Amino acid sequence: MFIHMSDFSLRKFFSSFTTLGLVCLLISFDSASNIISQEVLNADKKHTIDYDASLFDILPYGSTSKINNKHIQHILEQLHAANFDLAIQYITQHASEIGTDPIVQELLGGALAKKGEITQAAETFEKIKLSHPLQYTALTKLGDIYLYQGKYSQAQAQFEDSARIAPSFRFNHQRLGKIYQQQGLKQKAIQSYERGLVGTA
Numbered sequence: 635m636f637i638h639m640s641d642f643s644l645r646k647f648f649s650s651f652t653t654l655g656l657v658c659l660l661i662s663f664d665s666a667s668n669i670i671s672q673e674v675l676n677a678d679k680k681h682t683i684d685y686d687a688s689l690f691d692i693l694p695y696g697s698t699s700k701i702n703n704k705h706i707q708h709i710l711e712q713l714h715a716a717n718f719d720l721a722i723q724y725i726t727q728h729a730s731e732i733g734t735d736p737i738v739q740e741l742l743g744g745a746l747a748k749k750g751e752i753t754q755a756a757e758t759f760e761k762i763k764l765s766h767p768l769q770y771t772a773l774t775k776l777g778d779i780y781l782y783q784g785k786y787s788q789a790q791a792q793f794e795d796s797a798r799i800a801p802s803f804r805f806n807h808q809r810l811g812k813i814y815q816q817q818g819l820k821q822k823a824i825q826s827y828e829r830g831l832v833g834t835a
Contacts, residue, residue: 642813689805690747694740696769705732709741719750736766743775764797770799774806786813804830 644799689773691713692704712721725732725742732738743758759776764770777792790813811826 637759639673669803689775690744692771693767693802694737697737700737706737706741709738713745713748715740716748718745721745722749734765734818736772738764740769740772740775743772747775747779749810752782755779768799770796771805772810773799774803777806781809781813786816789813802834804832804834 659742682762697706705724709721709724709806712718712724716820722742725745739758739762743755743762746752746758756776756779759772759779761777762772765771773796775793775794780786780789780792791811793806793810793813796803797810800806807826808830811823812832813821814820814826
């Protein structure tokens with residue numbers, strides 16, 4: 635089994651969530667696993683977690699089936715252009731048509747998070763969790779907000795719930811690896827990092 639990852643990029647993964655999969659040099663899974671093990675086991679102080687908000691760019695679960703929806707297209711265009719206020723305004727204006735759609739609500743939560751309105755973003759993802767509990771990407775993004783706030787146990791619960799629904803969604807495993815490493819659970823961290831290498835986006 636092979637993954638898209640250079641030795642340098644894999645090491646950098648431990649300080650950035652977004653490195654995984656961004657380079658095109660091939661190394662074997664065994665080599666990647668060995669590097670992970672060395673980095674985790676040789677850590678001589680408590681691991682700290684550097685937050686990275688890029689997860690909010692991940693498309694919501696189910697969005698590919700609605701990619702031709704004019705509302706979702708417009709919202710995505712605004713988000714890609716970093717026009718967060720315009721995206722939020724559009725969703726608000728068309729609430730009667732699209733307000734309860736979990737994909738739209740997840741995009742709204744992402745826009746709020748990117749804009750720095752963390753409390754409102756968390757509330758939005760919490761509502762999705764209640765109304766659409768299988769919307770695993772929203773659970774992961776809620777976990778990311780808790781991670782940003784330093785609420786590691788709450789973040790862990792969201793990532794674990796999302797991982798139960800979508801075991802191959804690699805972002806959960808990457809973040810759980812960070813949390814387990816921070817807790818000193820090194821073997822568990824290694825296992826999560828390895829699952830994060832071969833999962834899907």
